[in-house]
Amino acid sequence: MAASYWLMKSEPSVYSIDDLKRDGRTIWEGVRNYQARNMMRDAMKPGDPVFFYHSNAEPPGIAGIAEVASAAYPDPSAFDRKSPYYDAKSKRESPAWVVVDIKFRKRFKQVVSLEELRQLRGLENMPLLRKGQRLSVQPVSAAEWKRVCEYEQKRSG
DNA sequence: GCCAACGTTGGC
């Protein structure tokens, strides 16, 4: 089956593309939105490429590329009473939340900012660009993926 | 720091 493409948001003050580059691989814990969870659980596959998006950043935008590195599995932070992501309704025998692992692929020389994304043709249907859309895990079409990558490559020479 | 948009919670 062909790869699906994704976009995942992170606040760089919490976990940035540079952190991922340093770590090589990380567990994407703390997703507490059902739509996002369902996509991780039902649709993400190891090897799928991921845009790593910096939210609440200056500027906000796509900072690089990661890759899904595992199938979905229960989110351990939901079981951890000391974690900010603890959720009492998630039980080990019936986990409410899942994670995937992701690994580092590439850091863009320059963030492709939200403002630039808004100006690119062909990205009009990206959930990211729709007002009020806050999903932290989003699907990206093959055409959208290509468009952003071509733009980034052209710009970085 | 503000606030619009959205998701979740809980009283009824």
Place this chain on the structure above:
DNA sequence: GCCAACGTTGGC
């Protein structure tokens, strides 16, 4: 099952 209140996200 409705919906008001509340909490969160995230751009600005």
